[in-house]
C-alpha cells in the first residue's frame with residue numbers, strides 16, 4: 001500500500017482511481033463494509049482503490065482539548081487499511097486551507113484534479129466541505145458533471161444501532177470488550193514500543209512494561225486483564241492505563257503492563273496489548289503502601305480471571 005502525504009505529492013501516475021473519504025478511526029465493521037465495496041469497484045474498473053483520510057482528524061483540529069479519544073493512531077490505521085486491501089492512502093493535513101474549501105472546491109481540487117476519481121464510495125450519512133455542506137446528493141450531481149459515479153453504502157448496524165467510531169469509544173469506555181470485538185471485527189488492542197519508566201514499579205513489587213502512547217489520547221482508563229504479544233509470543237497480563245494520579249503529575253496517560261509469570265528484558269520491543277476485561281477504575285491513593293496493596297490485589301484478581 002502506498003501512502004501519499006498531501007495533494008502536492010500526487011503525481012500524474014496517481015490519476016485514475018476509485019476512492020472513499022473519511023476519518024476511518026478504528027477501521028471498524030462499518031468502514032470495512034465500505035472498503036469491501038471499494039475493492040469490488042476497483043477490481044471491476046481495474047483501477048487502484050484509494051482512501052482519503054485527514055491528519056489531524058477534523059475535530060482534533062477544531063477543538064484539540066475536547067476532541068474525542070482516538071481508537072487508532074495514523075500508523076495503526078494504515079496497517080489496518082492495508083489489511084483491507086486498500087492500494088493507496090492520500091493523507092491530507094487538516095488545516096485552515098483545507099477547512100475553508102467549499103464542497104465544490106474539494107471535489108475539484110482533491111477528487112478531480114488530484115486523484116482523477118472514476119468512482120466514489122461513501123457512507124449514506126457522509127458529509128464534507130466547509131460547514132459540511134457536501135452531501136450524497138451534491139456528490140451525485142458533481143459526479144455527473146465531472147464524469148465519476150457515486151455510490152452510498154448501506155448503514156452497517158449491530159443490535160439495531162449504527163456502528164461508528166463514536167459508539168466504539170463509548171463501548172470501550174464501558175468496558176464491553178465482547179461488543180467492541182464485534183463492532184471492530186477484531187479485539188481492541190493498542191500497540192507501542194516499551195520505554196523506560198520511573199523504575200518505581202519494581203520497588204512496588206510490580207515490574208511493568210511502559211508502552212509508549214505518544215500522543216494517543218486513549219479511549220480507556222483503569223486496570224484491565226490483558227494479553228500482550230511481544231516477538232510473536234502471547235503473554236497473560238494485567239495493565240493500568242491512566243495518568244497514575246498517586247505517583248506523578250505529568251498528567252499524560254501511560255499504559256503499563258505487568259506480564260504474569262514472566263521475567264525478562266522488554267525494553268525497546270513493540271508490544272501489542274489486547275484488552276479483555278476491566279478490573280477497576282484508576283484511583284488516587286493516599287500512600288504508596290495503599291497503591292502497592294491495590295496493585296497486588298489486581299494481580300490476584302487477574303490471576304483468578306486467567307485461571308492461573
Ligand SMILES: Cc1cc2nc3c(=O)[nH]c(=O)nc-3n(C[C@H](O)[C@H](O)[C@H](O)COP(=O)(O)O)c2cc1C
Pocket residue numbers: 197198199200201202204206208210223238239240243244245246247256257258281282283284285291294295298299
Ligand atoms: C495493575 C496496576 C494498577 C495500577 N493502579 C494504579 C492506580 O489505581 N492509581 C495510580 O496512581 N497508579 C496506578 N498504577 C500505576 C503505578 O503507579 C505505576 O505502575 C508505578 O508508579 C510504576 O511506575 P514506573 O513503571 O514508571 O516505575 C497501577 C499499575 C499497575 C501495574
Ligand SMILES: Nc1ncnc2c1ncn2[C@@H]1O[C@H](COP(=O)(O)OP(=O)(O)OP(=O)(O)O)[C@@H](O)[C@H]1O
Pocket residue numbers: 021022023024025029030031033034121122123124125126153154155156157162163164165166167
Ligand atoms: N456503520 C456504517 N455503515 C456504513 N458506512 C459507514 C458506517 N460507519 C461509517 N461509514 C462510512 O465510512 C466512511 C468513513 O466514516 P467516518 O470514519 O468518517 O465516520 P464514523 O465511523 O461514523 O465516525 P464518527 O462516529 O466519528 O462519525 C464514511 O463514508 C461513512 O459514512
